Amino acid sequence: MALPLRPPVTAVNHPEGQYLDLLRLILESGDDRQDRTGVGARSIFGAMMRFDLGRGFPLITTKRVFWKSCFREMLWFLTGGTNIRPLVAEGVHIWTDWPLKAYREATGEAIDRDAFERRIVEDEAFAARWGELGPVYGKQWRRWTGPDGREHDQIAGLIDGIRRNPASRRLLFHAWNVAEIDRMALPPCHMVYQFHVSRGRLSCLLYQRSADVLLGLPFNLAGASLLTHMLAQQCDLEPGELVWSGGDVHLYHNHLEQARLQLGREPRPFPRLNLLRRPDDIDGYRIEDLEVVGYDPHPHIKAEVAV
Structure with missing residues (x-):
């Protein structure tokens, strides 16, 4: 079936309409x-x-997004x-399914997620062995x-570049380290973040090779937006645009009915993010520093993660 040249336009003049159109x-x-x-x-490219x-x-309003989990992930x-x-x-479960699957396959133990997470928290040696994801995003x-053999701090280099040479076309970082992909629990989906300074505003372009549109993408949009706000504050700039670009953009077959349910809802006004203090550096932010004001979403839509 040939794809239309552009998605249909929603009846709502709201930036979330782009997500619903997708x-x-x-x-x-x-x-x-x-x-x-x-x-x-079900995929488009x-x-x-x-x-x-x-x-x-841009915190999606047609279903509740648990933004504190998203923000804690970005800080991590x-x-x-x-x-x-x-x-x-901290009660964030979004990465547990991958090491849990590896543990079950290696040991044959039919442990449930709650019991596995209790052992991760209570037993440091167990966590060191079974809670490790390999050299994923943070690494x-x-x-x-x-x-x-030298290590490179891409975030520190980015901040230095924004401050020293804001017109540079090299203000970016990425996570697709070919030499280490086979050691990662999941190769990076949100791969490349590029930044642009114009008229005192910092904008971010995020490229994702793979986007789980129902579950993952709302987190990716919020996480990249949070990062842009923090970087802008650290560099004495205002936040500009988030430009999101996806390669393989898909809904899992067990998410189709949930997507139809979400499409029946009208977007509500986006909230506002407040950074309650300015730490000395990018490493100083804590969840208590981040305030979301005016978030009034529709109810949560339950869906299973495809691992």
Whole structure:
């Protein structure tokens, strides 16, 4: 089936309409295909959205997004961490399914997620063995290892570049380290973040090779927007635009009904993000520093993660 030249326009003049149009386009014109998870997905190739961060924080409103979990994940990435233990200790479960699957397959033990997470939190040695994800995002962002063995802090380099040479076309970082992909629990989906300074505003273009539109993409939009706000504050700039671009953009087959349910809802006004203090550096932010004001979403839509 030939894809239409552009997605249909929603009846709502709201920036979230771009996301809803993407859901609709995948449902109506996507290609059904099997994938590594065994669940199967309906997919399109190539999509883009733009959000003006000065006019609202793009936290999806047609279902509740648990923004504190999303923000804690972004703060964890910035620590350079690759073990789920600090996330689980804060009640964040979004990375647990991958090490849990590995543990079950290696030991044959039919442990449930709650019991597995209790052991991760309570037993440091168990967490060191079974909570490790390999050299995923945080490692690549803060400790990329070059062929000479030197580690490179891409985030520190980015901040220095924004401050010293804001017109540079090299203000970016990425996580697709070919030499280490086979050691990662999941190769990076949100791969490349590029930044642009214009008229005192910092904008971010995020490229994702793979986007789980129902579950993952709302987190990706919020996480990249949060990062842009923090970087802007650190560099004495205002947040500009978030430009999101996706490669393989898909709905898993067990998410199709949930997507249809979400499409029946009207977007509500985007909330506002407040940074309550300015830490000395990017490593100083804590969840208590981040305030979301005016978030009034529709109810949560339950869906299973495809691992």
